[in-house]
Amino acid sequence: MPIPDSELILNKDGSIYHLNLLPDHLSDTIITVGDPERVPLISQHFDSIETRISKRDFVTHVGYYQGKRLTVISTGMGTDNIDILMNELDALVNIDFVTREPRPQEERIQLRIVRVGTSGALQADIPVGSHLVSEHGIGLDSLMQFYPLVETGLEVEVAAGIQQALDLPYRPYAVRGADLLREQLGAGMIVGNTLTCPGFYGPQGRVLRLDLRLPDLISRFQGFRHQSAEGEFRLTNFEMETAGYYALGRMLGHEVVSLNAIVANRATGEFATNAEAAVNDLIAKTLDRI
Ligand code: R1P
Ligand code: URA
Structure with missing residues:
Protein backbone atom coordinates (compact mmCIF):
# COMPACT_ATOMS: atom_id res chain seq x y z
CA MET A 1 0.00 0.00 0.00
CA GLN A 110 22.05 2.31 7.08
CA LEU A 111 23.02 5.92 7.75
CA ARG A 112 25.85 6.96 10.08
CA ILE A 113 24.71 9.95 12.09
CA VAL A 114 27.09 11.88 14.35
CA ARG A 115 25.63 14.49 16.72
CA VAL A 116 28.11 17.26 17.56
CA GLY A 117 26.48 19.19 20.38
CA THR A 118 26.98 21.09 23.61
CA SER A 119 26.10 19.75 27.04
CA GLY A 120 26.23 20.44 30.77
CA ALA A 121 28.14 18.08 33.08
CA LEU A 122 26.39 16.76 36.18
CA GLN A 123 29.42 15.43 38.04
CA ALA A 124 32.29 17.52 39.44
CA ASP A 125 34.96 15.30 37.83
CA ILE A 126 33.83 16.14 34.26
CA PRO A 127 35.54 19.45 33.48
CA VAL A 128 34.15 22.24 31.32
CA GLY A 129 35.94 22.27 27.98
CA SER A 130 36.15 18.44 27.89
CA HIS A 131 34.57 16.12 25.32
CA LEU A 132 32.18 13.33 26.25
CA VAL A 133 30.79 10.53 24.11
CA SER A 134 27.39 9.18 25.18
CA GLU A 135 27.27 5.44 25.83
CA HIS A 136 23.60 5.63 26.82
CA GLY A 137 20.92 8.23 26.27
CA ILE A 138 18.23 8.42 28.96
CA GLY A 139 15.12 10.22 27.77
CA LEU A 140 13.01 12.20 30.23
CA ASP A 141 10.97 13.48 27.28
CA SER A 142 7.73 11.90 26.08
CA LEU A 143 8.82 10.82 22.56
CA MET A 144 9.01 7.10 23.36
CA GLN A 145 5.47 7.09 24.76
CA PHE A 146 4.52 6.89 21.05
CA TYR A 147 6.83 4.16 19.68
CA PRO A 148 7.32 0.48 20.58
CA LEU A 149 11.01 0.85 21.57
CA VAL A 150 12.52 -2.46 22.68
CA GLU A 151 14.92 -1.93 25.59
CA THR A 152 17.40 -4.39 27.13
CA GLY A 153 17.07 -5.58 30.73
CA LEU A 154 19.72 -3.10 31.91
CA GLU A 155 18.08 -0.22 30.05
CA VAL A 156 14.69 -0.97 31.64
CA GLU A 157 16.27 -1.25 35.11
CA VAL A 158 18.11 2.06 34.75
CA ALA A 159 15.03 3.85 33.43
CA ALA A 160 12.83 2.41 36.21
CA GLY A 161 15.42 3.44 38.81
CA ILE A 162 15.41 7.01 37.50
CA GLN A 163 11.61 7.05 37.51
CA GLN A 164 11.69 6.08 41.18
CA ALA A 165 14.49 8.52 42.06
CA LEU A 166 12.53 11.42 40.52
CA ASP A 167 9.08 10.24 41.57
CA LEU A 168 7.92 10.56 37.94
CA PRO A 169 4.43 9.46 36.78
CA TYR A 170 5.94 7.76 33.70
CA ARG A 171 9.02 5.62 33.02
CA PRO A 172 11.82 7.39 31.13
CA TYR A 173 13.54 5.40 28.38
CA ALA A 174 17.17 4.35 28.20
CA VAL A 175 19.07 3.34 25.06
CA ARG A 176 22.68 2.33 24.45
CA GLY A 177 24.13 3.86 21.28
CA ALA A 178 26.05 2.15 18.47
CA ASP A 179 29.23 0.65 20.01
CA LEU A 180 31.46 0.72 16.90
CA LEU A 181 30.69 4.32 16.01
CA ARG A 182 31.24 5.34 19.64
CA GLU A 183 34.66 3.67 19.66
CA GLN A 184 35.62 5.25 16.32
CA LEU A 185 34.39 8.80 16.90
CA GLY A 186 34.70 8.98 20.68
CA ALA A 187 38.23 7.55 21.12
CA GLY A 188 39.93 9.22 24.09
CA MET A 189 36.80 11.09 25.18
CA ILE A 190 35.06 10.70 28.55
CA VAL A 191 32.44 7.95 28.15
CA GLY A 192 29.18 8.94 29.80
CA ASN A 193 25.46 8.39 30.22
CA THR A 194 23.55 11.37 28.94
CA LEU A 195 20.26 12.59 30.33
CA THR A 196 18.07 14.02 27.59
CA CYS A 197 15.69 16.60 29.05
CA PRO A 198 12.50 18.16 27.64
CA GLY A 199 13.78 21.64 28.50
CA PHE A 200 16.87 23.62 29.50
CA TYR A 201 15.68 25.17 32.78
CA GLY A 202 13.30 23.25 35.09
CA PRO A 203 13.95 19.79 33.56
CA GLN A 204 17.70 20.39 34.04
CA GLY A 205 17.19 21.73 37.57
CA ARG A 206 17.93 25.39 36.74
CA VAL A 207 16.19 27.99 38.86
CA LEU A 208 15.82 31.57 37.65
CA ARG A 209 12.45 32.84 38.94
CA LEU A 210 10.50 29.55 39.03
CA ASP A 211 10.84 27.01 41.83
CA LEU A 212 11.20 23.33 40.96
CA ARG A 213 8.77 20.57 41.89
CA LEU A 214 11.80 18.75 43.32
CA PRO A 215 14.18 21.36 44.79
CA ASP A 216 16.93 18.71 45.08
CA LEU A 217 16.57 17.52 41.46
CA ILE A 218 20.26 18.01 40.61
CA SER A 219 21.49 16.04 43.63
CA ARG A 220 19.00 13.24 42.83
CA PHE A 221 20.51 13.03 39.33
CA GLN A 222 24.06 13.26 40.66
CA GLY A 223 23.52 10.60 43.30
CA PHE A 224 21.73 8.10 41.04
CA ARG A 225 23.62 4.80 40.78
CA HIS A 226 22.67 1.44 39.28
CA GLN A 227 24.80 -1.64 39.94
CA SER A 228 24.84 -4.45 37.37
CA ALA A 229 27.20 -7.11 36.03
CA GLU A 230 28.53 -4.41 33.68
CA GLY A 231 29.58 -2.27 36.66
CA GLU A 232 28.30 0.94 38.19
CA PHE A 233 26.05 3.17 36.09
CA ARG A 234 25.88 6.91 36.84
CA LEU A 235 24.47 9.89 34.97
CA THR A 236 27.14 12.22 33.61
CA ASN A 237 25.60 15.04 31.59
CA PHE A 238 22.51 16.90 30.40
CA GLU A 239 21.34 17.92 26.97
CA MET A 240 18.16 17.79 24.90
CA GLU A 241 18.43 15.33 21.97
CA THR A 242 20.68 12.26 22.50
CA ALA A 243 18.12 9.72 23.79
CA GLY A 244 15.74 10.54 20.94
CA TYR A 245 18.55 9.93 18.41
CA TYR A 246 19.57 6.65 20.02
CA ALA A 247 16.02 5.31 20.28
CA LEU A 248 14.98 6.25 16.74
CA GLY A 249 18.37 5.09 15.41
CA ARG A 250 17.78 1.65 16.97
CA MET A 251 14.24 1.36 15.63
CA LEU A 252 15.03 2.61 12.11
CA GLY A 253 18.34 0.71 11.83
CA HIS A 254 20.77 3.65 11.65
CA GLU A 255 24.04 4.00 13.57
CA VAL A 256 24.12 7.08 15.77
CA VAL A 257 26.66 8.57 18.14
CA SER A 258 26.35 11.67 20.31
CA LEU A 259 29.50 13.74 20.94
CA ASN A 260 29.26 16.48 23.54
CA ALA A 261 31.39 19.54 24.20
CA ILE A 262 30.94 20.16 27.94
CA VAL A 263 30.21 23.88 28.31
CA ALA A 264 28.72 23.97 31.84
CA ASN A 265 29.28 22.07 35.05
CA ARG A 266 26.28 21.94 37.38
CA ALA A 267 28.26 20.59 40.32
CA THR A 268 30.85 23.39 40.32
CA GLY A 269 28.59 26.13 38.90
CA GLU A 270 31.01 26.94 36.07
CA PHE A 271 30.26 27.91 32.46
CA ALA A 272 33.23 27.42 30.13
CA THR A 273 35.10 30.58 29.19
CA ASN A 274 36.40 28.51 26.26
CA ALA A 275 33.04 27.09 25.08
CA GLU A 276 33.64 28.11 21.45
CA ALA A 277 37.09 26.49 21.46
CA ALA A 278 35.64 23.29 22.97
CA VAL A 279 33.07 23.13 20.14
CA ASN A 280 35.69 23.92 17.46
CA ASP A 281 38.01 21.22 18.83
CA LEU A 282 35.12 18.73 18.80
CA ILE A 283 34.38 19.63 15.15
CA ALA A 284 38.06 19.10 14.26
CA LYS A 285 38.15 15.70 16.01
CA THR A 286 34.91 14.65 14.32
CA LEU A 287 36.12 15.55 10.83
CA ASP A 288 39.46 13.88 11.46
CA ARG A 289 37.82 10.59 12.51
CA ILE A 290 34.74 10.40 10.34
C1 R1P B 1 20.62 24.00 24.66
O1 R1P B 1 21.43 25.11 24.81
C2 R1P B 1 20.97 23.23 23.41
O2 R1P B 1 22.36 22.87 23.45
C3 R1P B 1 22.52 21.44 23.37
C4 R1P B 1 21.20 20.92 23.87
O3 R1P B 1 21.00 19.59 23.52
C5 R1P B 1 20.21 21.91 23.31
O4 R1P B 1 19.89 21.64 21.97
O5 R1P B 1 22.87 20.94 22.10
P1 R1P B 1 23.26 21.81 20.81
O6 R1P B 1 24.46 22.62 21.20
O7 R1P B 1 23.62 20.83 19.74
O8 R1P B 1 22.07 22.65 20.43
N1 URA C 1 23.01 22.20 26.70
C1 URA C 1 22.14 21.77 27.63
O1 URA C 1 21.07 21.25 27.30
N2 URA C 1 22.44 21.95 28.92
C2 URA C 1 23.57 22.56 29.32
O2 URA C 1 23.78 22.72 30.54
C3 URA C 1 24.48 22.99 28.34
C4 URA C 1 24.17 22.79 27.02
Missing part, protein backbone atom coordinates in the same frame (compact mmCIF):
# COMPACT_ATOMS: atom_id res chain seq x y z
CA PRO A 2 1.46 3.40 -0.97
CA ILE A 3 1.99 5.72 2.01
CA PRO A 4 -0.69 8.45 1.71
CA ASP A 5 0.13 12.09 0.84
CA SER A 6 -0.83 13.17 4.37
CA GLU A 7 1.77 10.88 5.99
CA LEU A 8 4.75 11.04 3.62
CA ILE A 9 4.51 14.73 2.74
CA LEU A 10 6.52 15.87 -0.27
CA ASN A 11 6.96 19.47 -1.42
CA LYS A 12 6.15 20.52 -5.00
CA ASP A 13 9.76 19.89 -6.08
CA GLY A 14 9.60 16.34 -4.64
CA SER A 15 11.65 17.16 -1.54
CA ILE A 16 10.67 15.91 1.93
CA TYR A 17 8.41 18.24 3.91
CA HIS A 18 10.60 19.78 6.64
CA LEU A 19 14.18 19.00 5.64
CA ASN A 20 13.42 20.22 2.10
CA LEU A 21 15.89 17.65 0.72
CA LEU A 22 15.69 15.28 -2.25
CA PRO A 23 17.05 11.73 -1.92
CA ASP A 24 20.08 12.64 -4.10
CA HIS A 25 21.10 15.41 -1.72
CA LEU A 26 22.03 13.08 1.12
CA SER A 27 25.35 11.33 1.86
CA ASP A 28 25.34 8.20 4.03
CA THR A 29 27.42 9.92 6.72
CA ILE A 30 25.68 12.86 8.36
CA ILE A 31 26.89 15.29 11.02
CA THR A 32 24.07 16.91 12.99
CA VAL A 33 24.22 19.99 15.19
CA GLY A 34 21.61 21.89 17.18
CA ASP A 35 22.61 25.42 16.25
CA PRO A 36 22.09 26.40 12.55
CA GLU A 37 25.13 28.70 12.87
CA ARG A 38 27.30 25.64 13.59
CA VAL A 39 26.63 24.27 10.07
CA PRO A 40 28.98 26.69 8.26
CA LEU A 41 31.52 26.24 11.08
CA ILE A 42 31.76 22.65 9.89
CA SER A 43 31.30 23.06 6.14
CA GLN A 44 34.00 25.78 6.03
CA HIS A 45 36.44 22.85 6.35
CA PHE A 46 34.99 21.10 3.26
CA ASP A 47 36.98 21.03 -0.02
CA SER A 48 33.76 21.95 -1.83
CA ILE A 49 30.07 22.48 -1.01
CA GLU A 50 27.58 21.20 -3.60
CA THR A 51 24.28 21.99 -1.86
CA ARG A 52 23.02 24.57 0.65
CA ILE A 53 19.35 24.22 1.62
CA SER A 54 17.43 25.53 4.59
CA LYS A 55 13.93 25.42 6.02
CA ARG A 56 12.92 26.37 9.57
CA ASP A 57 15.60 24.99 11.98
CA PHE A 58 16.99 22.59 9.37
CA VAL A 59 19.99 24.12 7.57
CA THR A 60 21.82 21.61 5.38
CA HIS A 61 25.19 21.78 3.62
CA VAL A 62 26.35 18.84 1.51
CA GLY A 63 29.92 18.66 0.25
CA TYR A 64 33.24 16.85 0.23
CA TYR A 65 35.77 16.65 3.04
CA GLN A 66 39.08 15.08 1.99
CA GLY A 67 37.26 13.31 -0.84
CA LYS A 68 34.45 11.98 1.38
CA ARG A 69 30.90 13.15 0.76
CA LEU A 70 29.38 14.54 3.96
CA THR A 71 26.11 16.15 4.95
CA VAL A 72 25.82 18.60 7.86
CA ILE A 73 22.33 19.41 9.16
CA SER A 74 21.12 21.57 12.03
CA THR A 75 18.15 20.37 14.04
CA GLY A 76 17.32 23.14 16.47
CA MET A 77 16.65 22.03 20.04
CA GLY A 78 14.72 19.12 21.51
CA THR A 79 13.66 15.57 20.66
CA ASP A 80 10.50 16.73 18.87
CA ASN A 81 12.79 18.01 16.12
CA ILE A 82 14.78 14.75 16.25
CA ASP A 83 11.55 12.86 15.53
CA ILE A 84 11.21 14.92 12.33
CA LEU A 85 14.89 14.67 11.44
CA MET A 86 15.24 10.91 11.87
CA ASN A 87 11.96 9.99 10.17
CA GLU A 88 12.66 12.27 7.20
CA LEU A 89 16.32 11.19 6.84
CA ASP A 90 15.18 7.57 6.86
CA ALA A 91 12.41 8.29 4.34
CA LEU A 92 14.96 9.90 2.00
CA VAL A 93 16.98 6.67 1.80
CA ASN A 94 14.50 3.90 2.63
CA ILE A 95 11.22 4.93 1.00
CA ASP A 96 10.75 5.10 -2.76
CA PHE A 97 9.22 8.57 -3.35
CA VAL A 98 7.70 7.47 -6.69
CA THR A 99 5.88 4.34 -5.51
CA ARG A 100 5.58 5.68 -1.91
CA GLU A 101 6.50 2.21 -0.65
CA PRO A 102 9.26 1.36 1.87
CA ARG A 103 12.22 -0.27 0.13
CA PRO A 104 12.58 -4.04 0.71
CA GLN A 105 14.80 -5.07 3.64
CA GLU A 106 17.71 -6.11 1.38
CA GLU A 107 17.84 -2.62 -0.21
CA ARG A 108 17.70 -0.66 3.05
CA ILE A 109 20.49 1.84 3.66
Whole structure:
Protein backbone atom coordinates (compact mmCIF):
# COMPACT_ATOMS: atom_id res chain seq x y z
CA MET A 1 0.00 0.00 0.00
CA PRO A 2 1.46 3.40 -0.97
CA ILE A 3 1.99 5.72 2.01
CA PRO A 4 -0.69 8.45 1.71
CA ASP A 5 0.13 12.09 0.84
CA SER A 6 -0.83 13.17 4.37
CA GLU A 7 1.77 10.88 5.99
CA LEU A 8 4.75 11.04 3.62
CA ILE A 9 4.51 14.73 2.74
CA LEU A 10 6.52 15.87 -0.27
CA ASN A 11 6.96 19.47 -1.42
CA LYS A 12 6.15 20.52 -5.00
CA ASP A 13 9.76 19.89 -6.08
CA GLY A 14 9.60 16.34 -4.64
CA SER A 15 11.65 17.16 -1.54
CA ILE A 16 10.67 15.91 1.93
CA TYR A 17 8.41 18.24 3.91
CA HIS A 18 10.60 19.78 6.64
CA LEU A 19 14.18 19.00 5.64
CA ASN A 20 13.42 20.22 2.10
CA LEU A 21 15.89 17.65 0.72
CA LEU A 22 15.69 15.28 -2.25
CA PRO A 23 17.05 11.73 -1.92
CA ASP A 24 20.08 12.64 -4.10
CA HIS A 25 21.10 15.41 -1.72
CA LEU A 26 22.03 13.08 1.12
CA SER A 27 25.35 11.33 1.86
CA ASP A 28 25.34 8.20 4.03
CA THR A 29 27.42 9.92 6.72
CA ILE A 30 25.68 12.86 8.36
CA ILE A 31 26.89 15.29 11.02
CA THR A 32 24.07 16.91 12.99
CA VAL A 33 24.22 19.99 15.19
CA GLY A 34 21.61 21.89 17.18
CA ASP A 35 22.61 25.42 16.25
CA PRO A 36 22.09 26.40 12.55
CA GLU A 37 25.13 28.70 12.87
CA ARG A 38 27.30 25.64 13.59
CA VAL A 39 26.63 24.27 10.07
CA PRO A 40 28.98 26.69 8.26
CA LEU A 41 31.52 26.24 11.08
CA ILE A 42 31.76 22.65 9.89
CA SER A 43 31.30 23.06 6.14
CA GLN A 44 34.00 25.78 6.03
CA HIS A 45 36.44 22.85 6.35
CA PHE A 46 34.99 21.10 3.26
CA ASP A 47 36.98 21.03 -0.02
CA SER A 48 33.76 21.95 -1.83
CA ILE A 49 30.07 22.48 -1.01
CA GLU A 50 27.58 21.20 -3.60
CA THR A 51 24.28 21.99 -1.86
CA ARG A 52 23.02 24.57 0.65
CA ILE A 53 19.35 24.22 1.62
CA SER A 54 17.43 25.53 4.59
CA LYS A 55 13.93 25.42 6.02
CA ARG A 56 12.92 26.37 9.57
CA ASP A 57 15.60 24.99 11.98
CA PHE A 58 16.99 22.59 9.37
CA VAL A 59 19.99 24.12 7.57
CA THR A 60 21.82 21.61 5.38
CA HIS A 61 25.19 21.78 3.62
CA VAL A 62 26.35 18.84 1.51
CA GLY A 63 29.92 18.66 0.25
CA TYR A 64 33.24 16.85 0.23
CA TYR A 65 35.77 16.65 3.04
CA GLN A 66 39.08 15.08 1.99
CA GLY A 67 37.26 13.31 -0.84
CA LYS A 68 34.45 11.98 1.38
CA ARG A 69 30.90 13.15 0.76
CA LEU A 70 29.38 14.54 3.96
CA THR A 71 26.11 16.15 4.95
CA VAL A 72 25.82 18.60 7.86
CA ILE A 73 22.33 19.41 9.16
CA SER A 74 21.12 21.57 12.03
CA THR A 75 18.15 20.37 14.04
CA GLY A 76 17.32 23.14 16.47
CA MET A 77 16.65 22.03 20.04
CA GLY A 78 14.72 19.12 21.51
CA THR A 79 13.66 15.57 20.66
CA ASP A 80 10.50 16.73 18.87
CA ASN A 81 12.79 18.01 16.12
CA ILE A 82 14.78 14.75 16.25
CA ASP A 83 11.55 12.86 15.53
CA ILE A 84 11.21 14.92 12.33
CA LEU A 85 14.89 14.67 11.44
CA MET A 86 15.24 10.91 11.87
CA ASN A 87 11.96 9.99 10.17
CA GLU A 88 12.66 12.27 7.20
CA LEU A 89 16.32 11.19 6.84
CA ASP A 90 15.18 7.57 6.86
CA ALA A 91 12.41 8.29 4.34
CA LEU A 92 14.96 9.90 2.00
CA VAL A 93 16.98 6.67 1.80
CA ASN A 94 14.50 3.90 2.63
CA ILE A 95 11.22 4.93 1.00
CA ASP A 96 10.75 5.10 -2.76
CA PHE A 97 9.22 8.57 -3.35
CA VAL A 98 7.70 7.47 -6.69
CA THR A 99 5.88 4.34 -5.51
CA ARG A 100 5.58 5.68 -1.91
CA GLU A 101 6.50 2.21 -0.65
CA PRO A 102 9.26 1.36 1.87
CA ARG A 103 12.22 -0.27 0.13
CA PRO A 104 12.58 -4.04 0.71
CA GLN A 105 14.80 -5.07 3.64
CA GLU A 106 17.71 -6.11 1.38
CA GLU A 107 17.84 -2.62 -0.21
CA ARG A 108 17.70 -0.66 3.05
CA ILE A 109 20.49 1.84 3.66
CA GLN A 110 22.05 2.31 7.08
CA LEU A 111 23.02 5.92 7.75
CA ARG A 112 25.85 6.96 10.08
CA ILE A 113 24.71 9.95 12.09
CA VAL A 114 27.09 11.88 14.35
CA ARG A 115 25.63 14.49 16.72
CA VAL A 116 28.11 17.26 17.56
CA GLY A 117 26.48 19.19 20.38
CA THR A 118 26.98 21.09 23.61
CA SER A 119 26.10 19.75 27.04
CA GLY A 120 26.23 20.44 30.77
CA ALA A 121 28.14 18.08 33.08
CA LEU A 122 26.39 16.76 36.18
CA GLN A 123 29.42 15.43 38.04
CA ALA A 124 32.29 17.52 39.44
CA ASP A 125 34.96 15.30 37.83
CA ILE A 126 33.83 16.14 34.26
CA PRO A 127 35.54 19.45 33.48
CA VAL A 128 34.15 22.24 31.32
CA GLY A 129 35.94 22.27 27.98
CA SER A 130 36.15 18.44 27.89
CA HIS A 131 34.57 16.12 25.32
CA LEU A 132 32.18 13.33 26.25
CA VAL A 133 30.79 10.53 24.11
CA SER A 134 27.39 9.18 25.18
CA GLU A 135 27.27 5.44 25.83
CA HIS A 136 23.60 5.63 26.82
CA GLY A 137 20.92 8.23 26.27
CA ILE A 138 18.23 8.42 28.96
CA GLY A 139 15.12 10.22 27.77
CA LEU A 140 13.01 12.20 30.23
CA ASP A 141 10.97 13.48 27.28
CA SER A 142 7.73 11.90 26.08
CA LEU A 143 8.82 10.82 22.56
CA MET A 144 9.01 7.10 23.36
CA GLN A 145 5.47 7.09 24.76
CA PHE A 146 4.52 6.89 21.05
CA TYR A 147 6.83 4.16 19.68
CA PRO A 148 7.32 0.48 20.58
CA LEU A 149 11.01 0.85 21.57
CA VAL A 150 12.52 -2.46 22.68
CA GLU A 151 14.92 -1.93 25.59
CA THR A 152 17.40 -4.39 27.13
CA GLY A 153 17.07 -5.58 30.73
CA LEU A 154 19.72 -3.10 31.91
CA GLU A 155 18.08 -0.22 30.05
CA VAL A 156 14.69 -0.97 31.64
CA GLU A 157 16.27 -1.25 35.11
CA VAL A 158 18.11 2.06 34.75
CA ALA A 159 15.03 3.85 33.43
CA ALA A 160 12.83 2.41 36.21
CA GLY A 161 15.42 3.44 38.81
CA ILE A 162 15.41 7.01 37.50
CA GLN A 163 11.61 7.05 37.51
CA GLN A 164 11.69 6.08 41.18
CA ALA A 165 14.49 8.52 42.06
CA LEU A 166 12.53 11.42 40.52
CA ASP A 167 9.08 10.24 41.57
CA LEU A 168 7.92 10.56 37.94
CA PRO A 169 4.43 9.46 36.78
CA TYR A 170 5.94 7.76 33.70
CA ARG A 171 9.02 5.62 33.02
CA PRO A 172 11.82 7.39 31.13
CA TYR A 173 13.54 5.40 28.38
CA ALA A 174 17.17 4.35 28.20
CA VAL A 175 19.07 3.34 25.06
CA ARG A 176 22.68 2.33 24.45
CA GLY A 177 24.13 3.86 21.28
CA ALA A 178 26.05 2.15 18.47
CA ASP A 179 29.23 0.65 20.01
CA LEU A 180 31.46 0.72 16.90
CA LEU A 181 30.69 4.32 16.01
CA ARG A 182 31.24 5.34 19.64
CA GLU A 183 34.66 3.67 19.66
CA GLN A 184 35.62 5.25 16.32
CA LEU A 185 34.39 8.80 16.90
CA GLY A 186 34.70 8.98 20.68
CA ALA A 187 38.23 7.55 21.12
CA GLY A 188 39.93 9.22 24.09
CA MET A 189 36.80 11.09 25.18
CA ILE A 190 35.06 10.70 28.55
CA VAL A 191 32.44 7.95 28.15
CA GLY A 192 29.18 8.94 29.80
CA ASN A 193 25.46 8.39 30.22
CA THR A 194 23.55 11.37 28.94
CA LEU A 195 20.26 12.59 30.33
CA THR A 196 18.07 14.02 27.59
CA CYS A 197 15.69 16.60 29.05
CA PRO A 198 12.50 18.16 27.64
CA GLY A 199 13.78 21.64 28.50
CA PHE A 200 16.87 23.62 29.50
CA TYR A 201 15.68 25.17 32.78
CA GLY A 202 13.30 23.25 35.09
CA PRO A 203 13.95 19.79 33.56
CA GLN A 204 17.70 20.39 34.04
CA GLY A 205 17.19 21.73 37.57
CA ARG A 206 17.93 25.39 36.74
CA VAL A 207 16.19 27.99 38.86
CA LEU A 208 15.82 31.57 37.65
CA ARG A 209 12.45 32.84 38.94
CA LEU A 210 10.50 29.55 39.03
CA ASP A 211 10.84 27.01 41.83
CA LEU A 212 11.20 23.33 40.96
CA ARG A 213 8.77 20.57 41.89
CA LEU A 214 11.80 18.75 43.32
CA PRO A 215 14.18 21.36 44.79
CA ASP A 216 16.93 18.71 45.08
CA LEU A 217 16.57 17.52 41.46
CA ILE A 218 20.26 18.01 40.61
CA SER A 219 21.49 16.04 43.63
CA ARG A 220 19.00 13.24 42.83
CA PHE A 221 20.51 13.03 39.33
CA GLN A 222 24.06 13.26 40.66
CA GLY A 223 23.52 10.60 43.30
CA PHE A 224 21.73 8.10 41.04
CA ARG A 225 23.62 4.80 40.78
CA HIS A 226 22.67 1.44 39.28
CA GLN A 227 24.80 -1.64 39.94
CA SER A 228 24.84 -4.45 37.37
CA ALA A 229 27.20 -7.11 36.03
CA GLU A 230 28.53 -4.41 33.68
CA GLY A 231 29.58 -2.27 36.66
CA GLU A 232 28.30 0.94 38.19
CA PHE A 233 26.05 3.17 36.09
CA ARG A 234 25.88 6.91 36.84
CA LEU A 235 24.47 9.89 34.97
CA THR A 236 27.14 12.22 33.61
CA ASN A 237 25.60 15.04 31.59
CA PHE A 238 22.51 16.90 30.40
CA GLU A 239 21.34 17.92 26.97
CA MET A 240 18.16 17.79 24.90
CA GLU A 241 18.43 15.33 21.97
CA THR A 242 20.68 12.26 22.50
CA ALA A 243 18.12 9.72 23.79
CA GLY A 244 15.74 10.54 20.94
CA TYR A 245 18.55 9.93 18.41
CA TYR A 246 19.57 6.65 20.02
CA ALA A 247 16.02 5.31 20.28
CA LEU A 248 14.98 6.25 16.74
CA GLY A 249 18.37 5.09 15.41
CA ARG A 250 17.78 1.65 16.97
CA MET A 251 14.24 1.36 15.63
CA LEU A 252 15.03 2.61 12.11
CA GLY A 253 18.34 0.71 11.83
CA HIS A 254 20.77 3.65 11.65
CA GLU A 255 24.04 4.00 13.57
CA VAL A 256 24.12 7.08 15.77
CA VAL A 257 26.66 8.57 18.14
CA SER A 258 26.35 11.67 20.31
CA LEU A 259 29.50 13.74 20.94
CA ASN A 260 29.26 16.48 23.54
CA ALA A 261 31.39 19.54 24.20
CA ILE A 262 30.94 20.16 27.94
CA VAL A 263 30.21 23.88 28.31
CA ALA A 264 28.72 23.97 31.84
CA ASN A 265 29.28 22.07 35.05
CA ARG A 266 26.28 21.94 37.38
CA ALA A 267 28.26 20.59 40.32
CA THR A 268 30.85 23.39 40.32
CA GLY A 269 28.59 26.13 38.90
CA GLU A 270 31.01 26.94 36.07
CA PHE A 271 30.26 27.91 32.46
CA ALA A 272 33.23 27.42 30.13
CA THR A 273 35.10 30.58 29.19
CA ASN A 274 36.40 28.51 26.26
CA ALA A 275 33.04 27.09 25.08
CA GLU A 276 33.64 28.11 21.45
CA ALA A 277 37.09 26.49 21.46
CA ALA A 278 35.64 23.29 22.97
CA VAL A 279 33.07 23.13 20.14
CA ASN A 280 35.69 23.92 17.46
CA ASP A 281 38.01 21.22 18.83
CA LEU A 282 35.12 18.73 18.80
CA ILE A 283 34.38 19.63 15.15
CA ALA A 284 38.06 19.10 14.26
CA LYS A 285 38.15 15.70 16.01
CA THR A 286 34.91 14.65 14.32
CA LEU A 287 36.12 15.55 10.83
CA ASP A 288 39.46 13.88 11.46
CA ARG A 289 37.82 10.59 12.51
CA ILE A 290 34.74 10.40 10.34
C1 R1P B 1 20.62 24.00 24.66
O1 R1P B 1 21.43 25.11 24.81
C2 R1P B 1 20.97 23.23 23.41
O2 R1P B 1 22.36 22.87 23.45
C3 R1P B 1 22.52 21.44 23.37
C4 R1P B 1 21.20 20.92 23.87
O3 R1P B 1 21.00 19.59 23.52
C5 R1P B 1 20.21 21.91 23.31
O4 R1P B 1 19.89 21.64 21.97
O5 R1P B 1 22.87 20.94 22.10
P1 R1P B 1 23.26 21.81 20.81
O6 R1P B 1 24.46 22.62 21.20
O7 R1P B 1 23.62 20.83 19.74
O8 R1P B 1 22.07 22.65 20.43
N1 URA C 1 23.01 22.20 26.70
C1 URA C 1 22.14 21.77 27.63
O1 URA C 1 21.07 21.25 27.30
N2 URA C 1 22.44 21.95 28.92
C2 URA C 1 23.57 22.56 29.32
O2 URA C 1 23.78 22.72 30.54
C3 URA C 1 24.48 22.99 28.34
C4 URA C 1 24.17 22.79 27.02
